[in-house]
Amino acid sequence: MGERVAFLCLGAMGYPMAGHLAAAGHEVTVWNRTPERAEAWVAEYGGARAPGAGEAAGGARFVLCCTGNDADLLEVAEPALAAMDPGATFIDHTTASAGSARHLSALAAEREVGFLDAPVSGGEEGARQGRLTVMVGGEPAIFASAEPLMASYAHKATRLGPAGAGQLTKMVNQLCIAGVVQGLAEGLAFAEHSGLDPRQVVEVISKGAAQSWQMDHRAATMIEDRFDFGFAVDWMRKDLAIALAEARRSGARLPLAALVDQLYAEVQARGGGRWDTSSLVRLFRGSPDAP
Numbered sequence: 001m002g003e004r005v006a007f008l009c010l011g012a013m014g015y016p017m018a019g020h021l022a023a024a025g026h027e028v029t030v031w032n033r034t035p036e037r038a039e040a041w042v043a044e045y046g047g048a049r050a051p052g053a054g055e056a057a058g059g060a061r062f063v064l065c066c067t068g069n070d071a072d073l074l075e076v077a078e079p080a081l082a083a084m085d086p087g088a089t090f091i092d093h094t095t096a097s098a099g100s101a102r103h104l105s106a107l108a109a110e111r112e113v114g115f116l117d118a119p120v121s122g123g124e125e126g127a128r129q130g131r132l133t134v135m136v137g138g139e140p141a142i143f144a145s146a147e148p149l150m151a152s153y154a155h156k157a158t159r160l161g162p163a164g165a166g167q168l169t170k171m172v173n174q175l176c177i178a179g180v181v182q183g184l185a186e187g188l189a190f191a192e193h194s195g196l197d198p199r200q201v202v203e204v205i206s207k208g209a210a211q212s213w214q215m216d217h218r219a220a221t222m223i224e225d226r227f228d229f230g231f232a233v234d235w236m237r238k239d240l241a242i243a244l245a246e247a248r249r250s251g252a253r254l255p256l257a258a259l260v261d262q263l264y265a266e267v268q269a270r271g272g273g274r275w276d277t278s279s280l281v282r283l284f285r286g287s288p289d290a291p
Helices: 014-023 035-045 053-057 070-083 098-110 123-129 140-150 165-193 198-205 213-223 233-250 255-269 277-285
Strands: 004-008 027-031 062-065 089-092 114-117 132-137 154-161
Touching (some): 004 070, 014 027, 014 035, 014 062, 027 035, 027 053, 053 070, 062 070, 070 089, 070 098, 089 098, 098 114, 114 140, 123 132, 132 165, 140 154, 154 165, 165 198, 165 213, 165 233, 165 255, 165 277, 198 213, 233 255, 233 277, 255 277
Parallel strands (some): 004 027, 004 062, 062 089, 089 114, 132 154
């Protein structure tokens, strides 16, 4: 039998994720800051639309949220938690700080509500296909109860530890991506400057140890100088800022992440804040600013 579910915030990720829940037979109520977006979702998937986050959350067994940053998350989650019944569970899919996750976990505990911080990886394509990877922090029993629900839109969900562990793991994910994109951007630009055919180079090296998801999915569009899609530079800088702040708190050293963050600032200055993160290559080939 389907669960009574609320989904808060229907952005590029949340809209299809909520759709997968409805397709799996759950009774879904949605809320979005822009009502027209929620109305469009109901027209496409059925379910119901609530006028506020608290109204959507009241009576739901699971309340899910996927919004932009810490401030947005707290603005949405705090009234939702206040309206939730004891025994319900709040699942946060926002990429935010570990501190916010621990704060919300404590608020949830006061209301006898379960909490999971569960940022995702896979991008808009993964959300549409229901193939996201979910990194989870929270209590084991709460995770076990929510795991079948998350299977509606994820091919893998893993608990990494207590509240905050999911967000810390997502930071690791973003740090690794940033480093790989940096290396790929430099490599492709070097190939071009050296007079090599970059497509031929990628065809060869992608069969060896240099292969990566970024090479498989972004090398061709980087060579074509096309970036009007994908995971925006603005979003990556937000994620790197979270990781760099956490590193300062914990004493970890992130010299490459700090460098890549500043290079992305240059991309933003060129007008590329909404370009895909692979646009980093423009800095190394001397491409013009955004038209």
